[in-house]
Amino acid sequence: MTLSSAPSTGHATDLIELLRQVFDPEYPGVSIVDLGLVQTARVQPGPDGPEAQVGLIPTFSGCPALAMIKDDVESTVTRLSGMPCVVTWLPTPVWDSSRLTAHGRAQLASEFTVVLRNRDGSLRCPVCGSNDVADQSMAGPTRCRSIAWCDDCRNAVEVLR
Amino acid sequence: MRTWTDLESFEHFIDDGGIVEAGDDMPEPYRQEVFRFIEFHANSEMMGGLTERDWIPKAPGLRLKQIFLAKTQDEIGHAHLLYMVAADMGVKTRTEMLEDLFAGRSRFHNVFHYQAVTWGDQIAIAYLVDAAALASQRAVFAQCSYGPYKRILKRIIAEEGFHMRHGEEMLLRMAEGSEVQREMFQQALNRWWGPAVQLFGPNSSPDDPLLKWKIKSELNENLRHAYVQRYVPLLHSYGFTIPDPELRQEDGKWIIGDIDWEPLKATMRNGGPDSRRRIENAAGNWADTAWVRDALALATAGAA
Numbered sequence: 312m313t314l315s316s317a318p319s320t321g322h323a324t325d326l327i328e329l330l331r332q333v334f335d336p337e338y339p340g341v342s343i344v345d346l347g348l349v350q351t352a353r354v355q356p357g358p359d360g361p362e363a364q365v366g367l368i369p370t371f372s373g374c375p376a377l378a379m380i381k382d383d384v385e386s387t388v389t390r391l392s393g394m395p396c397v398v399t400w401l402p403t404p405v406w407d408s409s410r411l412t413a414h415g416r417a418q419l420a421s422e423f424t425v426v427l428r429n430r431d432g433s434l435r436c437p438v439c440g441s442n443d444v445a446d447q448s449m450a451g452p453t454r455c456r457s458i459a460w461c462d463d464c465r466n467a468v469e470v471l472r
Numbered sequence: 473m474r475t476w477t478d479l480e481s482f483e484h485f486i487d488d489g490g491i492v493e494a495g496d497d498m499p500e501p502y503r504q505e506v507f508r509f510i511e512f513h514a515n516s517e518m519m520g521g522l523t524e525r526d527w528i529p530k531a532p533g534l535r536l537k538q539i540f541l542a543k544t545q546d547e548i549g550h551a552h553l554l555y556m557v558a559a560d561m562g563v564k565t566r567t568e569m570l571e572d573l574f575a576g577r578s579r580f581h582n583v584f585h586y587q588a589v590t591w592g593d594q595i596a597i598a599y600l601v602d603a604a605a606l607a608s609q610r611a612v613f614a615q616c617s618y619g620p621y622k623r624i625l626k627r628i629i630a631e632e633g634f635h636m637r638h639g640e641e642m643l644l645r646m647a648e649g650s651e652v653q654r655e656m657f658q659q660a661l662n663r664w665w666g667p668a669v670q671l672f673g674p675n676s677s678p679d680d681p682l683l684k685w686k687i688k689s690e691l692n693e694n695l696r697h698a699y700v701q702r703y704v705p706l707l708h709s710y711g712f713t714i715p716d717p718e719l720r721q722e723d724g725k726w727i728i729g730d731i732d733w734e735p736l737k738a739t740m741r742n743g744g745p746d747s748r749r750r751i752e753n754a755a756g757n758w759a760d761t762a763w764v765r766d767a768l769a770l771a772t773a774g775a776a
Contacts (some may be wrong), residue, residue, distance in 0.1 A: 323607045330692065336633075336634045336637065337630050337631055337634050338630060339630055350494075365641070373513065373538060374542075375539050375541075375542035375543075375638075376536055376634065377533075378535070379634075379637060379775075391704070404658045408606055417542070422626065423626060423627050423630070424626070424627070425627070447552075447556065448547070448552060450549065452545060452548075452549025452552075452553070452627070452628075452631060453545065453546065453552055453631070454542075454545070454548070455619045456549075458549070458552060458553065458556075460556060463492065463496070464493065465493075465494035465495060465560050466494070466557075466619070466620050466623055467553045467556050467620065467623070467624055469627065470554075
């Protein structure tokens with residue numbers, strides 16, 4: 312992680328590195344950057360030195376983790392860089408699963424058995440790689456996931472939507 | 473599909489850290505024990521979700537309603553995943569498990585056999601009971617030998633950890649609140665401390681098959697002891713009193729008084745203080761939604 316320039320001459324690129332240290336409360340170890348929640352990250356001069364301004368977008372409106380993520384970002388950035396940090400939840404753009412990074416997808420699949428739908432709507436099992444995966448329920452344990460079942464290896468799979 | 477010639481070779485496989493998959497030809501006693509354990513977990517998530525739901529309209533403020541809505545969805549979703557994995561083991565279908573639960577023929581966690589009287593109870597559940605349940609789930613996840621269960625446990629644990637943070641936040645508001653709020657939580661603590669420490673179960677028997685087959689990775693009494701070490705000082709630091717006159721420190725460790733196991737045994741017979749009302753309530757929901765299942769069955773038959 313490059314922290315050499317912070318805090319006296321902070322840069323947005325360094326800020327992104329700091330945001331990689333903030334994990335989603337429901338996916339420990341998966342960063343909000345990899346989940347595609349970060350829309351803007353700026354370091355601007357303030358009255359007492361540089362200040363971080365972070366604009367985030369929620370996966371789903373009404374997500375119960377929003378207040379927690381905001382607190383986590385503000386406290387992590389300040390702790391690691393010494394800069395004050397202000398987080399704003401942005402109404403647009405609307406989040407969709409294409410915002411995930413390749414690393415984020417790989418982590419969700421291998422560690423949480425959570426996958427994205429393929430372009431043609433099909434599903435690939437994150438456990439055995441089979442395409443024999445059938446939707447079970449539109450509603451999963453969270454608003455952003457539905458439930459499917461792999462008929463090959465017989466594992467419950469969740470789909471980020 | 474893997475097969476084992478006898479129980480001994482299967483147990484060697486488990487001892488070496490082997491993970492059993494759904495298609496494996498697992499020994500029948502293992503299948504039965506693991507199934508019963510997952511069914512119990514599923515039932516508990518279901519009954520827990522119904523409890524959370526009851527408090528959505530009563531939660532003070534929009535933010536807390538949002539949290540209780542999300543927790544309800546989490547618990548019912550966890551139940552759904554667990555019932556899928558349990559049904560796949562071929563012992564009972566999902567419908568049979570639900571019908572047994574709603575007819576009072578099944579078991580679920582002791583803590584869902586008590587009534588939540590005030591908002592303070594709901595916080596005690598979120599702060600104390602969820603923490604106890606999470607500690608035992610983590611101990612199952614640690615070595616869990618059944619792959620399909622271990623994979624859903626990973627997500628369940630992540631979400632339950634998130635609930636605990638909500639519980640801590642709600643507790644802090646009560647602890648820093650007025651005397652009325654503090655007293656409300658103290659009363660709730662008096663009601664829930666006992667059920668929370670009993671949740672881990674009586675001291676483990678050394679030949680518990682769940683330990684041998686690595687569904688459980690830790691003795692019940694060790695989990696309870698670790699929980700007591702963490703929560704006694706936390707509750708004391710907020711100025712609350714633990715309702716246990718025999719609570720004491722020995723060599724720097726907190727020791728709780730002897731536990732009366734009769735209340736736990738009663739809940740396992742569905743004879744707890746609120747068992748009957750809760751099961752009837754859940755059974756009523758099941759009956760009221762029969763038309764949805766019927767319509768779905770007809771739609772599926774029509775499409776085929």
